Amino acid sequence: MLLLKRIFAAYLGSQVAGTYALINSLHADRASSTSILTSHVEKDSDSIIASQSFENADDWIIRDLDNPQIGALENCVIGPKNVIVYDTTLRDGTQGESISASCDDKLKIARKLASFDIDYIEAGWPGSNPKDAEFFRRAKIELDDSVRSKLVAFGSTRRKSVEVEKDPQIQALLDSGVPTICMVAKAHPWQVTEILRASPEENLKMIHDSVSYLVSLGKVVLVDLEHFFDGYKADPQYALKCCETAADAGASCLVMCDTNGGTMPWEVEAISREMVNRFEPLKTIGIHAHNDCGMAVANSVCASNAGVGLIQGTINGIGERTGNADLCSIIPSLALHVESGMGCKENLSDLTKLSRYVDEILNRTPSNTLPFVGTSAFAHKGGLHVAAMERSPQSYQHIEPELVGNEMRVLVSELSGRQNIMGKMSELFGDLEEELKSERAIAILNRVKALENQGYTFEGAEASVHLMILHASKIYCPPFKILDYSAQVYDHNMDSASRVVASFDGDGTSGTSTSRATIKVRAIVEDPAESSLKFEDTLSVSDGNGPVDALSKALMKALLPVHPSLKGVELVDYKVRILDPTSATGAATRVMIEFREIETERQWTTVSVDRNVISASLNALVDGFEYVLIDKADYCVVWDGD
């Protein structure tokens, strides 16, 4: 107790009353957050005493949490067990190829990140373009004040021959109006002399002037030390000098950047440990890793293991070149495998939604293979895997998918075993007699393997697998079937504008081809007079942009009077793949069609293979319509013999 009093007295000295954290500086102890005591103290008051005893006075350091000029990031609890999550999707993420976000998009993503409780959201470079400046103007009004996340404006140190007060880019950072600023500074002597074309001393002055100016105006400043790891390896003294200059000027956090993404995890861990020993806990140490060697997540996790307190990254790993460290991997890895503390940990089950939302807003096709959040992250294909999963889900999963809001899936393909099919049968029919299930599963499995050998692929077409299982059951009756069909294409002007040569010798008119399809459908309908079901045949004709479009419309026209709910079904994708290109126009084609039901947003895909692309397309269309009707038809009839 006496010791504690002495430490506070020694450290507070001339300080004013305020909130202080007492932190054990022995890094080995950092894993335990009990080594940290935060206390509101009155100067010279005895009330600071906590009912804990402290063994070794020299191991304790006081951090002033009210004064950003001295302190590290506010309320940050450091150590491998606690991490501050810093998102740069809206800044470095948008530096990725083909990624562009409007101001509205950025606001939507910022709101989503805030609802996930990300600690810091780096939202853009206001000195770079009007859109980013507008973002900060609108964010002040449109982002809810109650969100815990802090918005960060990004910029660089002042230009080499410009006074800091007159640097327009620094002014834009101030104009952003946010209290937290992150600025990039060079930390590699070669980069300074060759790229900035400044002297090493000039660079230090640029860092000092820029940080101290912003801090003097009350800003909390993080410094992103560009090329830090390469700089540290080339000239550790200079890299550390850059850090010390930033720290002395009042920066709260020093972020080590692996800008070129070429540093290995063991190097990151060793250098991070040096930095933590030197600067923590008075300053927070952070990491910003790029993925050029595919090491960005590993590097970030290793840095955390060395005691780094802040990790920068982006959602889905988007960013310059091969991207940034993916927060969708780092957050769950640290939360679930390292058991680190994080502000957003409670929202972990929303992670998959967050990942897909960001892709949707940025108009990107989500990558299936993303760890934790991809649709394949918990998809099981190999027969042995699926059989083992049936006995215990732990056999081939590192976590329960629900923890990150994802789901387990079983794929059916030529690599399946009985269990892949039996699982699907249980989903469809509930409890079936085990022997019957196993017998049928083998028959279905053999058919799957034979069809995949012909070019079918079932793992992306679960609706077709579902139908195959139903059709194998003696009691299933499809709600309709096609009795016959024909499709024609008619063109009376081959010089129309749709030919590439039309601009030379055509008459410039638009395409003149017409496609027409005729289809005869037998559907099961209710007979109100008899209170029973009966078959009804309909012949329908439709024109379309091409023969497949005409067939799709004719089929819809025949089915709608019987099944009005089909009105809400649309085709969202139609893929054709030639399976044996050497057969040229006579090649077998695989058609995959993706459907969507607007009301429920349910999506499903069907597959068919045929040497005739029209037949393959019609079969996939029929399967798609049949699949959606299964849930809606509550009857079960056997066809009358034919």
Ligand SMILES: CC(=O)SCCNC(=O)CCNC(=O)[C@H](O)C(C)(C)COP(=O)(O)OP(=O)(O)OC[C@H]1O[C@@H](n2cnc3c(N)ncnc32)[C@H](O)[C@@H]1OP(=O)(O)O
């Ligand atoms: C590692 C990173 O990802 S850092 C972030 C990178 N992001 C971006 O560049 C996106 C936003 N950038 C932009 O909009 C523009 O590049 C701007 C507005 C910042 C600057 O545009 P311009 O004034 O036309 O400069 P330009 O893009 O050619 O950059 C080169 C200048 O920046 C200076 N510069 C580069 N890094 C720094 C730095 N850390 N501190 C100060 N100046 C720097 C260079 O010395 C050079 O100036 P000089 O010609 O006087 O020597």
Ligand SMILES: CC(C)C(=O)C(=O)O
């Ligand atoms: C500005 C910093 C953080 C950066 O993007 C990098 O060094 O890669």
